[in-house]
Every structure is written in C-alpha cells, then in structure tokens.
Amino acid sequence: NAGVTQTPKFRILKIGQSMTLQCTQDMNHNYMYWYRQDPGMGLKLIYYSVGAGITDKGEVPNGYNVSRSTTEDFPLRLELAAPSQTSVYFCASSSPGGGTEAFFGQGTRLTVV
Amino acid sequence: AQSVTQPDIHITVSEGASLELRCNYSYGATPYLFWYVQSPGQGLQLLLKYFSGDTLVQGIKGFEAEFKRSQSSFNLRKPSVHWSDAAEYFCAVGTSYDKVIFGPGTSLSVIP
Numbered sequence: 205n206a207g208v209t210q211t212p213k214f215r216i217l218k219i220g221q222s223m224t225l226q227c228t229q230d231m232n233h234n235y236m237y238w239y240r241q242d243p244g245m246g247l248k249l250i251y252y253s254v255g256a257g258i259t260d261k262g263e264v265p266n267g268y269n270v271s272r273s274t275t276e277d278f279p280l281r282l283e284l285a286a287p288s289q290t291s292v293y294f295c296a297s298s299s300p301g302g303g304t305e306a307f308f309g310q311g312t313r314l315t316v317v
Numbered sequence: 318a319q320s321v322t323q324p325d326i327h328i329t330v331s332e333g334a335s336l337e338l339r340c341n342y343s344y345g346a347t348p349y350l351f352w353y354v355q356s357p358g359q360g361l362q363l364l365l366k367y368f369s370g371d372t373l374v375q376g377i378k379g380f381e382a383e384f385k386r387s388q389s390s391f392n393l394r395k396p397s398v399h400w401s402d403a404a405e406y407f408c409a410v411g412t413s414y415d416k417v418i419f420g421p422g423t424s425l426s427v428i429p
Contacts, residue, residue, distance in 0.1 A: 235416055244326075246421035247407065254416070294360060298417050305351050306409065306417045308361040 206230050210295050210309035217285040217316045225280040225312050227295030235298045236278040237262075237306070238270065240291040247294070253278055285316045319344040319410050321420035329426040330398050338393040338423050340382075340408030349411040350391040352382055355422075356404045364406075367391065378402070403427045 211226045229236065234255045239247040239262075249262030253272040267289060269281040278297075282289060292313050298306040320343045330336055342348060349368040353361040365376025372384040382393045391408060405424050411417040 237416065239419075244424070247419045249419075252416055296361075296417075298411065305353075305363050305366055305411075306361075310360045 208295055208297055208307050208309040210293075210312050212312060213310065214313050215315070217282070217314065219285060219287065219316060221285050222281070222283050223285070225282075225293055225295075225314075227278045227280070227309060228276050229278075229295075229297040229307070230276065231297060231299070231307065232275060233297035233299045233307075234275070235306075236272065237296045237298075238268070238278070238280045239294045239296065240264065240289075241294060241311075242291050250280065250293075282314075287316050290314060290316045319348060319412060319418050321408050321410050321418055323406075323408055323420040323423050325423045326421070327424045327426070329428060331428045332400050333397050336393075336395045336398045336402070336425070338406050338408075338425070340391045340393065340420060341389050342391065342408075342410045343389065344410060344412065346412070347386070350382075350384060351409040351411070351417070352376065352380070352391075352393045353407040353409060353419075354378075354404050355407065361407065364393070398425075398427055400427045400429060 208229045237252045238250040248264045251270040253259045292311050294311050295309040296306045322341045351366045352364040355361045364380050365374050367374045367384045405422045407422045408420040
C-alpha cells in the first residue's frame with residue numbers, strides 16, 4: 205500500500221528556475237494538500253484541493269501554483285524560485301467524513317540558492 | 318471555520334517524567350480530533366484519533382488523549398516519557414465536510 209508518494213526527496217534550485225513537486229495518492233481521497241514547513245514554524249498550508257478540477261489557496265500561496273486533473277495527482281509548481289521558498293514541502297490527502305485522518309508523504313527538501 | 322491552538326511552543330521534560338501536551342479547538346459541533354508526531358527529518362505519523370464514543374482514546378507508543386467538550390480540549394498524555402519521544406507534536410481537527418486543520422505544533426525535548 206503506497207499511500208502518498210512525493211518526488212523528488214531532495215532538490216537544489218537556482219534562483220529564477222522553475223520546478224514541479226509531484227504528489228500522488230492511491231487511496232481515492234478527495235482532499236489533497238500542500239504544506240511547507242520551516243524550522244520551528246509548524247505547517248503552513250499552501251494550496252488544497254477538494255476534488256479533481258477544484259483547487260483553493262491556503263495561507264501562503266504566493267509563488268506557487270497547483271492543478272488537480274485527476275483524483276490521484278496534485279502537483280505543486282514553483283515558477284520563479286526564490287530563496288524564501290527554501291523549505292520542506294509535504295503533500296497530504298484525506299477524505300471528509302468518517303473521522304479519517306490526513307496521510308502524509310515523506311516530504312521534499314528544497315533548497316534555493 | 319474550525320481552528321486549533323497549541324499553547325506550548327516548546328516543552329522540556331526529564332526522561333521517565335509524565336507528559337501532557339495541550340490542544341484547544343474551535344468548532345461548533347463535535348469535531349474529529351487527531352494527534353500526529355513528527356520525528357526529526359521524518360513525515361507526520363498519526364498517534365491517535367477521536368471521532369465518537371469513549372472520550373479517552375489510546376494511541377500508539379503509549380500515548381493517550383482525552384476529549385473534553387466543555388473545555389474544547391484534546392490534550393495528549395503519556396505517563397512516562399522515553400528519550401525517543403523527542404519530536405514535534407501536532408494536534409489537528411477535521412469535520413465531516415471540510416479539510417483537516419493543523420495546530421502550530423509543540424516541540425518536545427527530553428532530558429536524559
């Protein structure tokens with residue numbers, strides 16, 4: 205049972221470069237989330253999606269874009285990388301109702317230099 | 318909208334001592350409540366969850382939490398802390414129709 209899979213695990217970008225963080229889940233969850241975690245700062249919600257074709261901004265969406273063309277996939281796009289985007293990124297998924305918890309990927313450690 | 322607060326940013330306890338991490342939530346109805354643990358360099362792992370029934374729930378690694386509706390709280394406890402419990406702990410709230418909301422986290426340090 206794969207759960208939530210994130211790729212890559214590590215990445216170094218130069219300022220101004222772009223990249224896509226991949227996230228896929230095999231639990232048929234409606235909800236998917238992207239968080240960033242900076243040291244000592246907890247989880248900040250970047251974007252979330254309640255189903256295919258529907259996305260919404262979280263607390264810190266600036267500098268990021270997402271799409272949700274399928275239930276399984278929720279990629280996060282950085283168009284013009286900035287040093288402030290150096291962080292650990294987590295993807296998660298959940299299903300509303302029934303008390304089901306959020307399942308997390310292992311994270312992507314991104315450094316922008 | 319629901320919200321979660323964790324009043325303690327950082328807690329230090331001695332190994333073998335008891336532990337209580339506080340969590341308060343804001344929501345109009347009975348929420349689904351969760352505690353997660355994040356060990357250094359790792360993702361988040363579910364410790365326990367509450368969604369109905371007995372207000373005292375048992376989780377993995379010897380943790381338990383008690384739901385108190387009158388106080389809008391869901392505090393996490395452990396009778397005797399081990400050095401391996403040093404980690405970041407997140408409380409979260411969910412509903413039957415909306416996304417899961419996480420608290421800011423409490424960092425736990427354990428003194429040998």
